[in-house]
Amino acid sequence: MTNDVDNGKDIAENEPPSSRVLQQILAWLSELGRVGILLYQTAYYLFRPPTNYISLLIKQLGTVGVDSLPVVLLTGIFTGMVLAVQGYHQLAEMSASSWVGNFVAVSVIKELGPMMTAFVLAGRIGASITAELGTMRVTEQIDALHVMATHPVRYLVVPRFLACVIMLPVLTTFSNVFGILGGYATAVWLFNMNGAYFLKQAQLAIFTSSVLIGLIKAVSFGIIIAIVACHRGFSIPTTGGAEGVGKATTGSAVQSLILILVMDFFLNYVLYTLLELK
């Protein structure tokens, strides 16, 4: 047996690099396929929800939305405050410090509001979903669901997916408002700017399309967080134990953050460059 293992190790080490790269690519494609299947199953069961669906959804809306609100608001306020400080000094070099309101509003609504909210939720909710589902997997609770004729995607993924998709735009809206308020407070109290002028500048910078694009981003990020978190939780082998749950939880947060950034780039490119929206 030991010889078999050693031989296997030798074979793996003697494989040409191209073969290992190919195997890695195949592994990624396989993972992508599994994520695709999960997304398809989620879409399928969205219209065939479990019996006590409303109570499950309300519970998840509370976890994803209400429980995350304080940290999202805090992140939003400080993002706006930092933007105001940075914007004031950068714009002052061009004698345009009066445009801070415009700068803060555009940055928050178009980019940082959705992005920071998604980052907070990827760390807070995504990791928590992966840990919960992963623990259910290693303690055979997911197998028990299967045996009790209840598909785990239907019972576990659909409410979490919907909660993320609904709550990301809601939390992003709160983050946007508090971001602008944070910028306003900084501009008025630290830089003695005129508050009404700040708000007027902010108002001029905000288009309906900007707000909608921010919300489209929020929905996309919600889908990413839910699907990645659930996929990582389900992917832990039954024999994975606590170590498997820990690794999957970290992996879930990291993978979500990367995918959010990638998705953000593509959405920005398509919406602002190709479609030329404001």
Place this chain on the structure above:
Amino acid sequence: MIRFENVEKSFGAKRVLCGVDLYIQKGETVVIMGPSGCGKTVTIKLAVGLVKPDAGRIFVFDQEITEMHEQEFDSIRKRIGMLFQSGALFDSMTVGENIEFMLVQHTSLTKAERHRIVAEKLEMVNLPGTEDLKPAELSGGMRKRVGLARAIAMDPEIVFYDEPTTGLDPIMTGEINLLISNLAHNLHITSVVVTHDMKSAFTIADRIIMMHEGRVVATGTPEEIQQTDNPIVQQFIHGIRL
């Protein structure tokens, strides 16, 4: 009621089942016995559709499940129950919510009717009045009994038990064995018990299927198994290498 025809299963390079043939008749209590890693648990996981076979055919309620679609399989799963090795209770729910889970998902019973059934099943496993406890508050033996109450909530025709007495003290082991026997006889349930606990096997089994290295090596009543000349069986029964 359950039939395996030349079933094979591998996980990666490891062959777990190498052509298993077995049958289980209605109403009997069959114990699948064998050393750790011989494929016992995989066998029942195949029967409930948690794992798909690589080759061979499996029949449950005389319906071939090998290539059955998930939704179609669910109609079979509503007629079976399973007690997992760890209990596999949903730790976010109370004992009562765990037991009524299938009733909520698959029946239109009222809350009062469901509560009556939960109380009745808890009475059957000697845990009356524990509806509001959380799984974390239960001992190992209590978790198994709640798991058993959940497994029989829908009055299944077959109950699978995966290592029901592992990790329990001798008194609790005896109690679980008695429960399995009583349920089988009183409710006319077909019971499939996976265990490597010899004493339990000889206590509850109508028939024993002995597995070794992914194959069925002996089948018979407890008396026949005890008297067989098969060296693998004798080695397992006496706990020594012959």
